[in-house]
Amino acid sequence: MDSAIIIEKGIFITVIFAITMLMAMYSTWAERKVAAWLQDRVGPNRAGPLGLFQPLADGLKLFSKEEFMPDTPNKFLFILGPAISMSMALITSAVIPWGDTLEIAGSTVVLQATDIDVALLYVFAVLSTSVYGIMIGGWASNNKYSLMSALRASSQMISYEVAMGLSIIALIMMSGTLSLREMAAQQHGMNWNIFYQPVGFLIFLVCSFAETNRTPFDLAECEAELIGGHHTEYSSMKMGFYLFGEYAAMFISSAILSILYFGAYNYPGMDWMAENAGANIANILGIVVLFVKICFFIFFYMWIRWTIPRFRYDQLMNLGWKMLIPLAIANIVLTGIIIIIADKL
Amino acid sequence: MSILTIFYILAAFTLATGFLTVVSKNPIHSAIYLVLCFFSVAGHYLMFNAQFLSLVHIIVYAGAIMVLILFTIMLMNLNKENEPNKNLLSKISAAIAFGLLGFVMLATFIKTMPIIDTYKQSGQDYQSIKVLGKVLLNEYMVPFEFASVLLLVAMIGAVLLSKKSTSIQ
Numbered sequence: 168m169d170s171a172i173i174i175e176k177g178i179f180i181t182v183i184f185a186i187t188m189l190m191a192m193y194s195t196w197a198e199r200k201v202a203a204w205l206q207d208r209v210g211p212n213r214a215g216p217l218g219l220f221q222p223l224a225d226g227l228k229l230f231s232k233e234e235f236m237p238d239t240p241n242k243f244l245f246i247l248g249p250a251i252s253m254s255m256a257l258i259t260s261a262v263i264p265w266g267d268t269l270e271i272a273g274s275t276v277v278l279q280a281t282d283i284d285v286a287l288l289y290v291f292a293v294l295s296t297s298v299y300g301i302m303i304g305g306w307a308s309n310n311k312y313s314l315m316s317a318l319r320a321s322s323q324m325i326s327y328e329v330a331m332g333l334s335i336i337a338l339i340m341m342s343g344t345l346s347l348r349e350m351a352a353q354q355h356g357m358n359w360n361i362f363y364q365p366v367g368f369l370i371f372l373v374c375s376f377a378e379t380n381r382t383p384f385d386l387a388e389c390e391a392e393l394i395g396g397h398h399t400e401y402s403s404m405k406m407g408f409y410l411f412g413e414y415a416a417m418f419i420s421s422a423i424l425s426i427l428y429f430g431a432y433n434y435p436g437m438d439w440m441a442e443n444a445g446a447n448i449a450n451i452l453g454i455v456v457l458f459v460k461i462c463f464f465i466f467f468y469m470w471i472r473w474t475i476p477r478f479r480y481d482q483l484m485n486l487g488w489k490m491l492i493p494l495a496i497a498n499i500v501l502t503g504i505i506i507i508i509a510d511k512l
Numbered sequence: 513m514s515i516l517t518i519f520y521i522l523a524a525f526t527l528a529t530g531f532l533t534v535v536s537k538n539p540i541h542s543a544i545y546l547v548l549c550f551f552s553v554a555g556h557y558l559m560f561n562a563q564f565l566s567l568v569h570i571i572v573y574a575g576a577i578m579v580l581i582l583f584t585i586m587l588m589n590l591n592k593e594n595e596p597n598k599n600l601l602s603k604i605s606a607a608i609a610f611g612l613l614g615f616v617m618l619a620t621f622i623k624t625m626p627i628i629d630t631y632k633q634s635g636q637d638y639q640s641i642k643v644l645g646k647v648l649l650n651e652y653m654v655p656f657e658f659a660s661v662l663l664l665v666a667m668i669g670a671v672l673l674s675k676k677s678t679s680i681q
Contacts, residue, residue: 244544284640288567295575299547302579306540306586318586325579345641 248304
């Protein structure tokens with residue numbers, strides 16, 4: 168491997184890391200602004216214009232708070248919990264295609280950290296591993312409430328992972344690939360997967376809410392019953408990592424949603440743009456389009472959070488096991504029948 | 513050379529975490545060492561360039577089975593080091609059973625060597641999911657389906673066991 172590729176990918180990964188962090192940072196600001204807007208309030212407006220420096224002030228506050236260590240025999244695991252949560256939220260961005268190729272100084276730059284054959288499985292592997300952050304952190308806190316909510320959160324995550332995996336199988340059957348880049352390329356123009364897989368999209372969307380522990384599935388931090396959730400004992404920046412990891416996961420899951428179902432970096436009229444304004448301009452516009460879609464989904468997450476109340480625990484489990492999973496299986500069967508009929512015609 | 517170094521580091525890590533899984537007194541530490549062991553096994557698969565196998569290994573073993581085991585340990589509150597000491601006979605029999613299982617695995621790998629050669633000669637990329645899926649659902653259709661029937665039977669058994677005895681009667 169020559170060093171040019173390593174430098175190129177290194178720069179690219181650093182940029183993606185910075186963008187993810189920035190998006191997660193400003194998601195906390197956007198969350199408050201959206202909440203204020205939906206509740207007819209002003210929201211943060213003291214730190215900087217429109218309260219835009221609020222995330223910086225929050226970061227400073229979290230850093231300068233007292234670092235409290237509970238009386239636990241597992242100090243190492245206690246620190247490991249938020250670290251796993253944060254790194255698992257960030258690591259998914261390695262396989263996401265952020266755009267098509269760009270021509271810079273005569274060489275073609277692929278806007279993806281790595282294009283592996285089994286990118287979708289990689290996403291699921293990371294997703295299934297991210298449960299450990301909550302479980303280990305909650306257990307190592309040596310607090311019954313933390314343990315209870317860690318168990319709640321992780322049982323919720325593994326239950327919804329099943330439905331999520333099943334909902335994606337129909338999509339894989341249709342597109343015939345596990346590579347996210349190929350999947351994005353197939354949705355050229357306006358040929359988005361949402362038009363072929365509306366039911367699958369709905370199941371996937373509901374499951375992503377559950378996977379990122381957002382309302383109406385945020386039973387992990389049900390303040391009334393569980394004090395503060397699995398991060399009750401955490402303080403200072405370790406607490407910040409849990410919260411920040413949640414926002415980073417929200418950004419990444421919005422990206423996955425837009426790539427799988429909403430046509431990734433494709434937009435209607437992209438061929439016309441490529442012919443008239445050049446391939447580079449068209450592809451840069453594609454990146455912008457992808458980020459607009461991601462921002463819409465982040466807004467959607469917040470919209471739902473401030474609209475729908477939290478589910479009860481048994482309702483959550485009923486929805487996951489008795490509704491979403493049968494629906495996903497029916498969707499697979501239906502998709503299979505339609506594919507066979509379409510092949511015959 | 514560097515590949516060999518990576519292999520040695522990975523193999524040492526696998527063996528060390530496997531050993532620690534067995535000797536740890538605390539069941540939760542034991543489970544976490546086992547998770548690390550599974551991750552290093554996935555690393556071994558990656559070194560064979562078997563991306564599919566390594567990711568499925570992580571999803572199934574580290575992501576599903578170990579989470580459930582950790583879950584059970586936490587729910588049953590086994591985190592006190594109160595595991596009763598098993599007697600020597602059961603320890604020896606467990607060791608023999610696993611030794612035999614290892615022997616069966618080794619025999620399987622030796623038996624498959626000539627088949628691997630035919631795959632190598634066919635010149636197809638057997639790491640890609642397309643080829644893997646075709647082989648699995650054409651040549652090995654019946655064993656593949658038997659495996660799923662086995663899993664189904666195990667699942668039904670688990671559901672039956674977890675049901676309260678009053679509802680069965």
